[in-house]
Amino acid sequence: MPEYQVLHEKARSFYPRYTRKAEAQHQTHYCPGCGHGVTHKLIARAIDELGIQDRVVLISPVGCSVFAYYYLDVGNVQVAHGRAPAAATAVKRSRPDSIVISYQGDGDLAAIGSAEILHAANRGEPVTVFFINNAIYGMTGGQMAPTTLIGQKSTTSPFGRSIWNEGYPLHVCEVLAALEAPVYLERVALGNSKQVMAAAKAVRRAIENQVRGLGFSLVEILSPCPTIWKKNPVEAQRWVREEMAKVYPLGVFRDRTKEAEPRPAPAPPPALGDLPRILEIGDGAGEALPPLPKDPFADHRIKIAGFGGQGVLMLGEVLAEAGLAAGLEVSWLPSYGPEMRSGTSNCHVRLSTRAIDSPLVAHPTLLLALNEPSLRKFSATVEPGGWILYNGDQLPADCARQDVHVAAIPFTRLADRVGDARAGNMVMLGALLEITGLLPEAHIDYALRRKVKSERWLELDRRALAAGREAARQGVTHAS
Amino acid sequence: MARQLIKGNEAIVKGAILAGCRAYYGYPITPASEIAEAAAFYMPQAGGVFLQAESEVAAVNMLFGAAAAGVRAMTASSGPGISLMQEGISYLAGAELPCVIADITRGGPGLGNIAPEQSDYHQVVKCGGHGGYRTIVLAPDSAQEMADLTMLAFELADRYRNPVMVMADGYIGQMMEPVEFPAEARPLPLHSWSTDGTPEHRSNLICSIELQPDDLERHIRKLEAKYQRAEREEVRAEHYRTDDAEIILVGYGIVARLLKSVVERGRALGMPLGLLRPITLYPFPVRELRRLSRQACCFVVVEMSTGQMVDDVRLAVEGRRPVEFYGRCGGNAPSAEEIFAFVERVAAHPAEALLEEVADA
Numbered sequence: 085m086p087e088y089q090v091l092h093e094k095a096r097s098f099y100p101r102y103t104r105k106a107e108a109q110h111q112t113h114y115c116p117g118c119g120h121g122v123t124h125k126l127i128a129r130a131i132d133e134l135g136i137q138d139r140v141v142l143i144s145p146v147g148c149s150v151f152a153y154y155y156l157d158v159g160n161v162q163v164a165h166g167r168a169p170a171a172a173t174a175v176k177r178s179r180p181d182s183i184v185i186s187y188q189g190d191g192d193l194a195a196i197g198s199a200e201i202l203h204a205a206n207r208g209e210p211v212t213v214f215f216i217n218n219a220i221y222g223m224t225g226g227q228m229a230p231t232t233l234i235g236q237k238s239t240t241s242p243f244g245r246s247i248w249n250e251g252y253p254l255h256v257c258e259v260l261a262a263l264e265a266p267v268y269l270e271r272v273a274l275g276n277s278k279q280v281m282a283a284a285k286a287v288r289r290a291i292e293n294q295v296r297g298l299g300f301s302l303v304e305i306l307s308p309c310p311t312i313w314k315k316n317p318v319e320a321q322r323w324v325r326e327e328m329a330k331v332y333p334l335g336v337f338r339d340r341t342k343e344a345e346p347r348p349a350p351a352p353p354p355a356l357g358d359l360p361r362i363l364e365i366g367d368g369a370g371e372a373l374p375p376l377p378k379d380p381f382a383d384h385r386i387k388i389a390g391f392g393g394q395g396v397l398m399l400g401e402v403l404a405e406a407g408l409a410a411g412l413e414v415s416w417l418p419s420y421g422p423e424m425r426s427g428t429s430n431c432h433v434r435l436s437t438r439a440i441d442s443p444l445v446a447h448p449t450l451l452l453a454l455n456e457p458s459l460r461k462f463s464a465t466v467e468p469g470g471w472i473l474y475n476g477d478q479l480p481a482d483c484a485r486q487d488v489h490v491a492a493i494p495f496t497r498l499a500d501r502v503g504d505a506r507a508g509n510m511v512m513l514g515a516l517l518e519i520t521g522l523l524p525e526a527h528i529d530y531a532l533r534r535k536v537k538s539e540r541w542l543e544l545d546r547r548a549l550a551a552g553r554e555a556a557r558q559g560v561t562h563a564s
Numbered sequence: 565m566a567r568q569l570i571k572g573n574e575a576i577v578k579g580a581i582l583a584g585c586r587a588y589y590g591y592p593i594t595p596a597s598e599i600a601e602a603a604a605f606y607m608p609q610a611g612g613v614f615l616q617a618e619s620e621v622a623a624v625n626m627l628f629g630a631a632a633a634g635v636r637a638m639t640a641s642s643g644p645g646i647s648l649m650q651e652g653i654s655y656l657a658g659a660e661l662p663c664v665i666a667d668i669t670r671g672g673p674g675l676g677n678i679a680p681e682q683s684d685y686h687q688v689v690k691c692g693g694h695g696g697y698r699t700i701v702l703a704p705d706s707a708q709e710m711a712d713l714t715m716l717a718f719e720l721a722d723r724y725r726n727p728v729m730v731m732a733d734g735y736i737g738q739m740m741e742p743v744e745f746p747a748e749a750r751p752l753p754l755h756s757w758s759t760d761g762t763p764e765h766r767s768n769l770i771c772s773i774e775l776q777p778d779d780l781e782r783h784i785r786k787l788e789a790k791y792q793r794a795e796r797e798e799v800r801a802e803h804y805r806t807d808d809a810e811i812i813l814v815g816y817g818i819v820a821r822l823l824k825s826v827v828e829r830g831r832a833l834g835m836p837l838g839l840l841r842p843i844t845l846y847p848f849p850v851r852e853l854r855r856l857s858r859q860a861c862c863f864v865v866v867e868m869s870t871g872q873m874v875d876d877v878r879l880a881v882e883g884r885r886p887v888e889f890y891g892r893c894g895g896n897a898p899s900a901e902e903i904f905a906f907v908e909r910v911a912a913h914p915a916e917a918l919l920e921e922v923a924d925a
């Protein structure tokens with residue numbers, strides 16, 4: 085009896101009838117002598133023996149075995165070419181009790197999906213992978229695979245695979261054996277019935293490992309493809325035994341099944357009612373602060389700019405947070421990206437008694453310039469009647485404007501005196517509050533407490549604020 | 565519940581978890597990375613899965629696996645990463661798997677830059693993957709909507725068994741605004757179709773294959789019927805002072821925020837401006853635009869690109885009114901002043917604009 089008919093002694097994990105073709109409900113679509121059919125049988129047997137049919141989710145690839153779902157009566161997921169290990173990862177992580185099998189060909193796993201298998205193995209995903217190495221692309225009609233042997237002809241290596249053009253056959257077990265995480269890696273073959281029996285054991289072990297909760301297991305199966313190889317099933321088996329096995333030595337490449345610890349079960353999920361606390365969305369109110377009156381209408385458009393490290397974004401955040409506590413509408417928009425790395429940084433803050441249309445501030449009513457480049461960049465954009473606060477003794481003559489108020493104060497130097505030059509942003513904030521009465525002290529202090537977690541810094545920032553207020557009382561240049 | 569000052573990107577994650585999302589797979593990219601970072605922090609605490617994938621290709625296929633397992637799942641990325649996910653999004657739509665994908669857009673093409681642009685409209689709204697499918701696309705314009713529309717996205721994804729995209733420019737992702745979250749988290753859904761390794765669901769199959777042309781045509785028609793239902797039932801748009809408007813501005817995301825100040829500026833000078841802000845980019849507010857084309861003398865579309873959504877506005881208006889376009893790109897946002905100046909020019913010469921349009925046609 086030819087080997088392929090062996091499928092007819094069906095394991096329970098096979099569907100009683102295959103619905104793929106109405107006229108052939110007892111036959112798979114695999115060619116006579118194909119290793120896929122044999123491997124399916126081994127997998128179905130193992131599932132039967134382990135009594136896990138209800139728990140199995142089989143991820144089928146793109147390749148000749150794309151239709152595995154017609155045969156195996158388990159949960160079935162059919163995925164994109166090469167990505168079965170990614171999908172398997174996610175099924176297993178969300179459903180740790182399922183038994184997830186990723187079934188892949190050599191084009192699927194070793195070419196297009198090489199990243200996914202490497203990383204799934206490296207993460208030690210506790211799934212089982214069956215890797216059918218038939219040294220060729222079957223489904224698409226015989227193109228070269230990464231596992232095609234040197235000199236082997238295919239439709240895309242018509243003169244034979246050359247190490248100069250296509251490189252060497254890829255040894256998946258050997259590559260994965262270089263990783264720490266895999267628990268079990270074995271290469272078997274389907275070259276004769278003795279080899280098939282050894283393969284059956286390996287297949288079963290690889291699944292059993294998962295049932296035991298151990299990590300990543302992969303079995304590479306050297307598998308005949310008589311059709312593309314243009315051999316009869318018997319010759320094809322011989323080629324597996326005599327040619328493939330020479331290049332791809334059979335054996336166990338990793339076996340840590342004895343010492344591997346079962347993976348710890350995930351912690352039980354929190355109660356739904358706990359989520360607002362976990363997401364930190366329940367504590368917003370914090371303390372009751374008096375809201376500011378909505379009337380008269382106020383609309384502050386603030387631009388803060390300086391070097392990275394001067395606390396530009398943080399100054400903006402404190403303003404926005406305090407404004408929110410005061411019942412205002414607020415927005416905070418940072419510059420982000422390479423600009424940050426090149427050393428300058430700015431943010432747009434709006435504080436308004438009405439809904440805010442655009443969070444972008446093109447024409448600030450308040451410009452807080454922590455350095456000269458920022459002043460130069462933005463001073464001309466300030467609304468007439470607005471304010472410029474500048475971190476320096478005076479505005480450079482060419483930046484002077486007659487139609488805006490100016491406070492030029494060496495904030496960083498003052499901060500240094502208070503204890504840390506990095507608190508210059510808070511000195512500036514103190515001056516801003518003193519000059520404009522923008523927000524009450526209590527709200528600013530509340531915002532500071534939300535943002536600054538270190539006691540030492542909180543104390544320093546408070547002193548910096550006071551120093552800023554004091555400086556503002558002394559030296560303010562008003563618009564003429 | 566009190567309002568909290570947070571970044572749009574973070575609001576997405578909190579909204580997602582409240583909506584029952586329990587799996588996040590992603591790959592870092594500016595300006596979307598805070599989404600992955602917040603997910604890495606909150607998802608495990610919420611009893612969910614967070615994994616930084618080896619690529620966006622892997623991430624979207626992990627999303628496929630999580631969705632197949634019946635879990636509410638999401639990923640987020642920006643332009644180049646979304647390009648890599650397109651094959652996977654097509655598979656998700658073909659296999660009818662619900663999930664949410666956020667695109668926090670940046671400047672392109674190529675590596676472009678990381679400043680905000682709206683030039684992913686074509687690849688996201690017109691579906692950059694292969695085959696005939698659609699994804700519902702929601703376009704938040706505030707941190708609040710980042711949360712609200714993400715929560716809505718999960719509902720729509722389940723209702724239509726289809727991926728839903730949330731597309732926002734980098735500004736909306738990066739800025740902080742007050743956000744109010746619902747006081748209660750939604751219960752986790754149970755999907756009878758999922759493959760979760762349980763006896764009840766053993767015979768389930770998640771698959772996008774239909775070999776026979778007749779079968780595939782039936783499948784595609786079924787998908788198409790879903791999309792048509794979405795076109796009837798899920799269109800969302802904000803009308804801002806359109807009641808008596810004669811010049812209708814159209815923009816989404818951060819641009820719509822700018823357009824509101826343009827409308828106000830115009831109104832203060834007695835110009836009859838109004839704004840239509842599409843909230844669903846697919847399904848597109850075609851009927852609203854058609855209706856407005858009866859009262860309006862012209863439309864002005866503003867985008868942070870060289871013009872992508874404007875095509876859809878033109879299709880909706882069907883040549884009845886001129887549709888003018890103003891765009892900035894490269895990561896530059898237009899200022900309200902420059903938009904207003906453009907609108908003033910259009911308003912001064914509506915007839916000319918119309919003539920031009922006719923001559924072009």
Ligand SMILES: Cc1ncc(C[n+]2csc(CCOP(=O)(O)OP(=O)(O)O)c2C)c(N)n1
Nearest residue numbers: 146147148165189190191192220221222223
């Ligand atoms: C993205 C993508 N690229 C290419 C293909 C075409 N394709 C289908 S199967 C296959 C090769 C499968 O070969 P292998 O994994 O060795 O499996 P076999 O058919 O030999 O079992 C290819 C290239 C595809 N479906 N998707």
Ligand code: SF4
Nearest residue numbers: 114115118148222309
């Ligand atoms: S082409 Fe090869 S791999 Fe594909 S079914 Fe036939 S024998 Fe099997």
